[in-house]
Amino acid sequence: MPALDNSPRLALIKTLSDGQFHSGEVLGQELGMSRAAISKHIKVLQQWGVDVFRVQGKGYCLPAPLDLLDEASLQSKLNVPTFSLVPVIDSTNQYLLDRVGQLTSGTSCLAEYQQAGRGRRGRVWFSPYGANLYLSMYWRLDAGMAAAMGLSLVVGVSMAETLNKLGAEGVKVKWPNDLYWQDKKLAGILVEMTGQAGDAAHLVIGMGLNVAMPETDSVDQQWANLKDTSSALPDKNTLAAALINGVIDALKEYEVSGMNGFVERWDKFDNFKGRAVKLILGEREVKGIARGINEQGALMLETEAGITPYLGGEISLRADV
Numbered sequence: 001m002p003a004l005d006n007s008p009r010l011a012l013i014k015t016l017s018d019g020q021f022h023s024g025e026v027l028g029q030e031l032g033m034s035r036a037a038i039s040k041h042i043k044v045l046q047q048w049g050v051d052v053f054r055v056q057g058k059g060y061c062l063p064a065p066l067d068l069l070d071e072a073s074l075q076s077k078l079n080v081p082t083f084s085l086v087p088v089i090d091s092t093n094q095y096l097l098d099r100v101g102q103l104t105s106g107t108s109c110l111a112e113y114q115q116a117g118r119g120r121r122g123r124v125w126f127s128p129y130g131a132n133l134y135l136s137m138y139w140r141l142d143a144g145m146a147a148a149m150g151l152s153l154v155v156g157v158s159m160a161e162t163l164n165k166l167g168a169e170g171v172k173v174k175w176p177n178d179l180y181w182q183d184k185k186l187a188g189i190l191v192e193m194t195g196q197a198g199d200a201a202h203l204v205i206g207m208g209l210n211v212a213m214p215e216t217d218s219v220d221q222q223w224a225n226l227k228d229t230s231s232a233l234p235d236k237n238t239l240a241a242a243l244i245n246g247v248i249d250a251l252k253e254y255e256v257s258g259m260n261g262f263v264e265r266w267d268k269f270d271n272f273k274g275r276a277v278k279l280i281l282g283e284r285e286v287k288g289i290a291r292g293i294n295e296q297g298a299l300m301l302e303t304e305a306g307i308t309p310y311l312g313g314e315i316s317l318r319a320d321v
Contacts, residue, residue, distance in 0.1 A: 006088045008033065009041050013050065013129070017066035021194045023059035048088075048129025049114050051214065059314055063080025066130045067211075067236045068189040069110055077241030079248060080106040080137075086128075090116040092136035093192055093206040100202045102196060103138040104151050109242055119184045133209040133240055138202070145193055145201040149311065150259045151251075152177035152189045155205055157262055158250035159187060162242050168229040172271035175290075175317050179209075180226035180271045183319065186210055207243065211236065259295045267292050272317060277301070280316040287320050 011031050024035040031038070042052050043074060054060050081104050089111040091096055091105060096109050113129035118279060119166050141148055156173040164232075172180045179187035190206040211226045233239065239309045254262070267273065272290040279286045279301060288303040298309035299317065 005053040007176045008037075009044055012038070012041050012317065013045055013066070014068065016045075016052065016060060016062050017061050017068055018131070019065035020077045021055065021058045022063045027060070037115075043306040045129065049131065049214070068130055069112060069240065070237055071258070073111070074233075074241055077238060078108070080108055080244045083110065083244075085110050087112045089114055091206075092134055093165050093204050096136050096138045096204045096259040097192060097194065100204075101107060104231045105139045105251075107138045107169065108135055108244050109137075113119070124217055128214060131213055132211045133207070133236060133242060133243075135244065136206040137244060137247060138204055138205055141201040141203055141255070143255070144198065145195055146203050147258070148191065148203060148294075149192060150190075151203065151205070151254070152261070153266060153293060153297045154250050154254045154259070154262055155189050155191070155207070155247055157265045157269065159207065159209075163226070164269075166230075166239065166242060167228060167232050168235055170229060171269065173266060173269045175293060176297070176315075181229055183244075183271070184222050186224040186229075201293070205247070207247075209239075210244070211239075217223040227235075259297055263293055264296060272319065276302055276320040277317055279310055281310075281316070286310075 008031060012027065015027065015030065024038050027038050028035050031151040045052050050058055051063055053063070060071075067089075069085055072204055074083065074085060084095070086095065086109060089109070089113055092111050094116070096103065096107065111134045114134050153173070153176060156177060156179060159179055160173050170181055171186060174180045177189040177191070178185055187207065187209040192199050192204045192206070197203040208221050209226060213223055213225050270272050270290070270292055273292050275290055277288065277290045279299070286301065286302040286303065291300040291302050291307055294309055296309065296311060298311035299315075300307050300309055
């Protein structure tokens with residue numbers, strides 16, 4: 001089945017991204033389509049989570065200008081051999097997983113909208129068009145799958161450091177694969193692996209960052225937005241390139257020295273260190289005080305029995321309040 005041609009919708013959203021009013025008639029003339037076709041495409045944009053509204057006599061408008069990714073701008077800022085900007089995609093992770101055999105380390109995929117974005121344990125990752133940052137990176141780890149245990153922590157530290165340098169204040173890391181701001185989720189990291197035992201591990205690292213996620217009434221969807229962390233953040237192209245370049249540098253360092261050095265760097269940003277937490281292990285809960293991570297990337301939890309490391313598996317970390 002051929003892929004759906006989204007070019008008319010992408011052209012439409014690029015025109016609307018200035019935040020100004022555009023009449024249906026003028027849009028039709030500019031894009032070479034009827035007003036009825038414009039109206040039809042607007043409905044699709046609304047399904048993508050774009051808040052397009054219409055005022056009689058004035059036309060269509062977005063509530064605010066939209067900061068969109070641009071291939072030329074990314075090209076000038078990225079330190080990667082190659083990247084793909086696919087504005088509308090099922091999943092940036094899946095895009096790279098489907099091409100693992102033909103990729104070099106650092107190859108990245110960026111999108112404005114994921115139709116089937118996913119988080120840990122198969123959860124759907126809600127991805128409104130243009131509001132946030134969705135990107136994935138391929139990395140070949142010659143040391144094999146066992147060496148990838150602490151990888152999400154390394155990526156998290158790198159992202160927190162980069163955002164801090166770009167002016168985002170108070171960004172923290174949450175074990176094992178999230179970024180937090182004021183105890184709310186700011187970003188998620190999903191590492192997916194393929195490979196044979198004893199051979200190199202092929203990793204695809206997905207990063208989803210809330211930049212300007214629309215508000216929701218749902219009590220289950222409490223998140224933070226990067227725009228709330230600072231009044232002077234760079235544009236999305238600068239942000240994306242800095243995150244990718246930072247993760248590449250961190251992974252190169254990890255290949256040489258493993259978790260050595262990252263434990264200390266993690267400590268600086270650890271959202272829960274010294275706080276009462278509970279670990280959810282399937283049906284079981286373990287309560288204690290979070291004491292950072294160890295050299296294997298395990299969470300160190302202090303209970304009455306002493307300090308115990310917890311590594312991987314179905315574990316959720318939540319503040320025990």
